[in-house]
Amino acid sequence: MISDKPVILCVDDEENPLILRKLVLEKAGYEVVTSTSARSAVEIVSSRHVDLVLSDHLMPGAIGTELARQIKANHPTIPVILLSGVNEIPADAGAVDVFLSKAEGPERLCEKIAAALAEYRKPRSTP
Amino acid sequence: MSVNPKVNILMVDDQPAKLLSYEVILSELGENLIKATSGREALEYLLKTDVAVVLMDVSMPELNGFELADMIRQHPRFQKTAIIFISAVHLTDLDRLKGYERGAVDYISVPVIPELLRAKVSVFAELHRKARQLETLNRQLEERVLQRTAEIRELNSELQQRVAELETIMQVLPMGVAVAHDPECRFITGNAALSDLMGMKQGDNLLKSGDGELPYDIYQNGQKLQPGEFPVQRAAANRELVGTVELEVRRRDGQMAHVLASANPLFDDSGQIRGAVGVFFDVTERKSLEDILRERAELLDLASEAIVVHDSAGILSFWNSGAEALYGWKREEVLGEDINRILRTGFPVPQKEVEAPLAAAGRWEGNLTHYTRDGRELIVASRQALKLGSRGRSVILEINRDITAQLQAEEALRRAERLGAMGRVAGIIAHEINNPLEAISNAFYLLRDHPSLDEEARYYARLAEQELARVAHITRQTLSFYRESQYPVSVAISEVLDNVLELQSRRVQLNGIILEKVYRTAGIIQGFPVELKQVFLNIVGNAIQAMPQGGRLRVRVYECIEPSTGRQGVRASVCDTGSGIDPEHAKRLFEPFFTTKETKGTGLGLWISKGIIQKYEGTIRFRSLRFAREHATCFSVFIPGTAFGQKQELTVSLAAS
Numbered sequence: 001m002i003s004d005k006p007v008i009l010c011v012d013d014e015e016n017p018l019i020l021r022k023l024v025l026e027k028a029g030y031e032v033v034t035s036t037s038a039r040s041a042v043e044i045v046s047s048r049h050v051d052l053v054l055s056d057h058l059m060p061g062a063i064g065t066e067l068a069r070q071i072k073a074n075h076p077t078i079p080v081i082l083l084s085g086v087n088e089i090p091a092d093a094g095a096v097d098v099f100l101s102k103a104e105g106p107e108r109l110c111e112k113i114a115a116a117l118a119e120y121r122k123p124r125s126t127p
Numbered sequence: 128m129s130v131n132p133k134v135n136i137l138m139v140d141d142q143p144a145k146l147l148s149y150e151v152i153l154s155e156l157g158e159n160l161i162k163a164t165s166g167r168e169a170l171e172y173l174l175k176t177d178v179a180v181v182l183m184d185v186s187m188p189e190l191n192g193f194e195l196a197d198m199i200r201q202h203p204r205f206q207k208t209a210i211i212f213i214s215a216v217h218l219t220d221l222d223r224l225k226g227y228e229r230g231a232v233d234y235i236s237v238p239v240i241p242e243l244l245r246a247k248v249s250v251f252a253e254l255h256r257k258a259r260q261l262e263t264l265n266r267q268l269e270e271r272v273l274q275r276t277a278e279i280r281e282l283n284s285e286l287q288q289r290v291a292e293l294e295t296i297m298q299v300l301p302m303g304v305a306v307a308h309d310p311e312c313r314f315i316t317g318n319a320a321l322s323d324l325m326g327m328k329q330g331d332n333l334l335k336s337g338d339g340e341l342p343y344d345i346y347q348n349g350q351k352l353q354p355g356e357f358p359v360q361r362a363a364a365n366r367e368l369v370g371t372v373e374l375e376v377r378r379r380d381g382q383m384a385h386v387l388a389s390a391n392p393l394f395d396d397s398g399q400i401r402g403a404v405g406v407f408f409d410v411t412e413r414k415s416l417e418d419i420l421r422e423r424a425e426l427l428d429l430a431s432e433a434i435v436v437h438d439s440a441g442i443l444s445f446w447n448s449g450a451e452a453l454y455g456w457k458r459e460e461v462l463g464e465d466i467n468r469i470l471r472t473g474f475p476v477p478q479k480e481v482e483a484p485l486a487a488a489g490r491w492e493g494n495l496t497h498y499t500r501d502g503r504e505l506i507v508a509s510r511q512a513l514k515l516g517s518r519g520r521s522v523i524l525e526i527n528r529d530i531t532a533q534l535q536a537e538e539a540l541r542r543a544e545r546l547g548a549m550g551r552v553a554g555i556i557a558h559e560i561n562n563p564l565e566a567i568s569n570a571f572y573l574l575r576d577h578p579s580l581d582e583e584a585r586y587y588a589r590l591a592e593q594e595l596a597r598v599a600h601i602t603r604q605t606l607s608f609y610r611e612s613q614y615p616v617s618v619a620i621s622e623v624l625d626n627v628l629e630l631q632s633r634r635v636q637l638n639g640i641i642l643e644k645v646y647r648t649a650g651i652i653q654g655f656p657v658e659l660k661q662v663f664l665n666i667v668g669n670a671i672q673a674m675p676q677g678g679r680l681r682v683r684v685y686e687c688i689e690p691s692t693g694r695q696g697v698r699a700s701v702c703d704t705g706s707g708i709d710p711e712h713a714k715r716l717f718e719p720f721f722t723t724k725e726t727k728g729t730g731l732g733l734w735i736s737k738g739i740i741q742k743y744e745g746t747i748r749f750r751s752l753r754f755a756r757e758h759a760t761c762f763s764v765f766i767p768g769t770a771f772g773q774k775q776e777l778t779v780s781l782a783a784s
Contacts, residue, residue: 017562020569027573085561102565103602106572 005031006117007048011041011055011067012083021054021109028110038062042070050078052117057084057099068095079116083109134179134252134259135159139169139195140213141187149182152241156249166190170198173205179255180248185214196232207258209251211235211244303386303407305333305359307393310400312360321407324386326378346375359405362390366400374407385414433507433527438520439482441465453507453529455500466525470497481511485523489513495527506531561602568595601731618659620650620699620766621684627663628682631671639677647685650697652768658739662747665732666701666762673705673760689746689765696745696767707758708751716749740764 008030012018015036022032033050035041038061045053053071057064068080072095081098093099097119098112136158140146146162153160161176163169166189172178181199185192192212199205212234233247297304303321308314315333322329326342334354336342345352354360358369369390376384390405427434428448436445443466446458454470461469473496474481485491491511498504507527515521571592574580580588628635628642635642670680681702688695708716715721719734733747740747745766752759 014562014566017566017569020566020573023573024569083565085559101602102561103599105596105599106569 005029006051007031007033008113009033009035009041009044009050009053009055011035011038011053011059011064013037013056013059017056024106024109025054025113028113030113038064038067038070041067045071045075045078050075052113052120053078053080054113055080055082057082065093065096068093071095077120079120081112081116132256132259133157133159134255135161135172135176136248136252137161137163137169137172137178137181139163139166139181139183139187139192141165141184141189145184148239149244152239152244153182153248156245156252158248158252166195166198169195173199173202173208177259178208180209180211180251182211182213182244182248185212209233209255211247211251213237213239213244301409303409305390305405305407307359307363307402307404309402310363312363312403315359320409324376324384324407324409326380326382340379342380343376343378346377347372349375357405358388358390359403362392362405363400363403366392368392369405373410384409384411386410430526433525433529435466435525435527436522437466437525438522441467443469444522450527453499453505453527454497472497485511485513494530497527504531505529506534560598564595564599564602568592568599571595615653615655617651618654618656620652620659620663620697621646622649623656623659624663624667624682624684624699626660627667630664631667634671635680638671638674640671640674641677641679643679643681645681645683645685647683648697650684650686650699652697652743652766654743654766658742662736662739662764663699663701665736666764669732670701670703670705670760670762673703673707678704687765689767694767696765698763698765700761700763702759702761704757704759707753707760708749710751713749713751717747740766743767 008025010018010022010025010032011034012021013036018034018036022034025032033044033048035044038055038059041053041055044050053068055064055067062070064082064084068082071078071080079097080095081100082093082096083100083102085102097116100109100112136153136156138146138149138153138160140149141164143162143164146164150160150162158179161172161178163172166183166187169181169183173181181196183192183195187195190198192214196210196212199208199210210232212232214234214236233251235244235247297318300318301320303324304318305315305321306317308316313332313334316330317325317327317333319329322331322333325333327333327336334341345357347356352374355364358372358374362369369388371387371389374386374388376386378384387408387410388405390403392400393402393404395401424447427445430447430449431452433450433453434445434447435443435450437443443461443464446456446461451457456469466472475493475495481491481493489512491509493509495507495509496504497507506529508530509528510526512524513521514524571588574588575585575592577585624644624646628644667680667682674680679702682699683702684697684699686695687698709723712721712723717733717737719731721734737747743766745764747762747764749760749762751761
């Protein structure tokens with residue numbers, strides 16, 4: 001492991017929200033890798049270490065749930081959190097760990113990320 | 128006729144002096160005295176007047192007394208006229224006198240003794256008077272006898288005419304008539320109609336037939352009657368009227384007839400029974416018509432629609448079971464009453480515009496407002512038809528179908544569609560805002576503690592962040608249908624409520640609200656805690672806001688069965704003694720963007736709560752009572768679920784494994 005900080009892959013097609021989200025997460029003490037498309041995100045996950053994927057749900061090309069499925073297919077131990085503005089959980093959300101409204105705010109976002117990381121770290125510590 | 132009419136006394140003498148003396152003697156009698164001085168004159172008087180007694184002198188020059196008497200006697204009218212001779216007594220005269228003995232003859236010898244003369248004349252006068260009276264009476268009697276005889280003759284012929292008429296009537300009468308001619312009813316004849324009905328020849332004894340067996344049987348209520356039980360026989364035997372009975376005549380040729388029969392005994396002048404008459408009315412056709420009508424009426428009663436018949440003034444003559452069920456009025460309560468008064472009919476158009484097409488085209492269709500007996504308002508689809516009745520009176524047939532529920536459902540659907548449309552718009556807007564909102568929130572979050580900012584700039588950033596929180600609050604409310612997890616978990620409603628109450632505990636304390644918790648059950652259902660928390664945060668929050676001056680807040684959780692659907696589930700209710708709900712607001716309470724809190728509310732809380740509860744297939748409802756001093760508002764949430772005993776445990780254990 002290069003650094004102690006957990007690595008978060010942040011995916012969003014919009015540049016400003018992506019940058020701001022990255023800054024918030026970095027301030028919260030995470031190392032942040034960004035990607036502006038689901039396709040490049042999948043490449044990043046397979047090419048380097050990532051502890052958690054935080055992705056926008058509605059993106060051009062593959063949407064968040066599709067991305068989650070692709071990641072879980074090869075990396076079932078990486079938690080996937082989707083940030084969503086929609087008011088319904090999509091039917092194919094089986095691969096997603098947490099859905100989070102964009103209106104929840106930065107503090108709640110950080111709480112959820114921490115909780116998800118803790119959840120995934122537990123089983124890893126048992127063996 | 129006076130009691131004692133005067134009679135005429137004819138006095139005949141050629142000597143006026145004698146006449147004068149008789150007159151003096153007889154004047155006491157008070158009769159009419161006529162004087163004649165010769166036989167000729169006497170005859171003239173006799174012919175002219177009715178003379179009771181002739182008093183005559185025997186010896187007269189021209190025509191002596193005997194000669195005059197002979198002449199008088201020859202006339203038949205005078206054969207019985209009394210004659211008194213006045214003369215000296217000669218033997219020869221006495222013999223002659225005997226010849227007149229048949230008639231009333233007397234004599235008085237001279238010298239005349241006045242008392243004797245008066246007595247004899249008076250006797251004859253009286254005799255004559257009596258004879259005259261008798262004659263008059265006789266004549267009158269004869270006249271009366273003649274008159275009576277004529278009257279009787281007239282009566283008799285009239286009677287004969289009547290009898291002939293009656294017989295004719297009997298023969299052409301469509302009703303059967305039987306006459307028993309003896310008290311034992313051995314011989315009974317029928318008129319044409321009855322003989323025909325029984326299958327017999329007219330004039331035959333209805334109780335006898337050629338081969339000994341009657342061509343018909345009579346049944347009452349399905350039981351065969353013996354001849355002694357027939358109405359005519361019973362009337363004669365019991366000497367009393369037999370009221371109308373319903374009989375069935377079954378003929379051997381297979382024909383059958385329903386008849387109504389009644390019978391009356393016949394008595395002779397001395398009051399002895401002498402027979403009986405019976406009347407038989409064939410109602411076979413009417414009976415089959417009645418059957419058809421009864422079937423129709425049963426059909427009408429099977430209809431769930433209200434079917435009624437009334438005249439043009441609204442007076443009801445028919446009211447089926449459907450009408451009883453729909454309106455709650457029993458048939459006997461409304462027949463004869465005005466339908467529009469009973470049902471307080473509300474017409475969509477002036478009543479004239481209903482009556483005009485009814486009169487013109489005989490039909491009208493439209494919706495009417497009616498009130499049930501217990502005051503419920505109904506909207507019915509009404510179809511009316513005008514029919515001309517058999518007696519020239521027109522009747523209106525009216526069929527009403529209750530469409531209240533249908534209209535309400537349509538209204539609810541329209542409202543739901545409107546809400547849905549508004550919700551979609553709200554969702555889209557909120558979603559479009561959410562994306563930049565997140566970015567801005569993040570920016571201010573980063574800015575808040577940025578070291579390069581001085582105190583004032585940080586203050587501005589904080590203000591901006593607070594206002595941003597309000598925007599986030601709205602969009603979160605709008606879009607908060609999201610769930611953090613995809614699968615429902617076991618949630619205890621009581622825990623959710625405790626959680627909410629803890630969050631609100633400061634406000635409860637500040638407002639001086641007395642809190643009362645009644646948890647009859649933990650209220651475990653399968654669901655998403657965040658959603659449920661949002662629902663109760665809204666409801667409890669509203670209740671607390673409604674009591675700024677304090678009050679009581681009662682929170683209850685209990686298991687129940689929903690009365691309208693019979694589903695089991697958990698009900699949680701939140702009641703407050705706050706400001707109550709304006710009835711005008713009540714209808715719009717669950718609409719999006721409806722708020723009574725002016726700037727403080729988003730107007731989305733209850734709308735979202737309702738949406739959440741509907742996803743659980745539950746219901747949310749409220750009741751607000753406003754009294755003079757205090758109001759009470761109660762929100763109640765029902766969530767169906769198998770939160771009972773073993774089944775619940777089973778679900779939990781399955782989820783755990």
